[in-house]
Amino acid sequence: MTKPSDVIKYCPRCGSSQFNYQDDDKSFKCESCDFHFFINSAAAVVAIIQNEENEILFTLRAKDPQKGLLDLPGGFVDPGETAEEALKREIKEELNLQITEFVYLTSFPNEYIFSGFSVYTLDIAFLCTVKDLSKLEVDDDVAGYQFIHPKDIEYKKIGLKSIKNILKYYISKT
Ligand SMILES: [Zn+2]
Structure with a gap:
């Protein structure tokens, strides 16, 4: 309940x-x-960042929900912030990366349980280019990172349904 x-x-x-x-x-x-x-959906942003081998940058969730499972980088939009600002801020905070270009991809809703309560989100995904991937350094919010080629993604290792849907959508379009 x-x-x-x-x-x-x-x-x-x-x-x-x-x-x-x-x-x-x-x-x-x-x-x-x-x-x-x-009861409204909270806006969240999600970044798809790829390296020169076209592998997608995944993070490992450090916290519940879905602790230990794969995620895409991103986070919640703060009150008063644009999605674009949240995208740049979250990627800087989480990964120490500077986004130079981005383009809207798609959005998917999510519902997960936090503090024994359903949280509704709308996850807004962007394809992102970053300045210098060698600067990558993960924040405490994230347990680690991994580059995975689109054809090698194991969807059962991805925690959130919206993230699975965003990736499936992206891969179907490329
Ligand atoms: Zn009252």
Whole structure:
């Protein structure tokens, strides 16, 4: 039982237990104080970076969900930030790499359980060129990295469904 309506029981504004989930518009409405709370997808960015051999740069997840499994680099868009800014910031923070060019590829939704609660995301993928791959250095958020040729990808070793979908989409187009 991890859906928002299984976990959220009280109005965060007034504490009323009459905080009812409206399935049709994916929101909660408080009958006592009229507080209206929407469940939205969080925006996240994903980078496909390839080396000269066309191998794709994967990271190893250091944290749950899906700790130890393969991932693509990226992360959540901060409030007030553009997707493009988040892409450049995350790749600099996570991998110490500077993106010089990028182009939008596709997006896929995801749902995963974090803190016993469903988190909804929209993962926005970009094809990226970086300045100097030899500068690659992973942050503590990431357990390691690996370059894998598209034909050698083992999808069962990839943690998140949206990442599998992004890669399958990309490989089908190339
Ligand atoms: Zn209330």
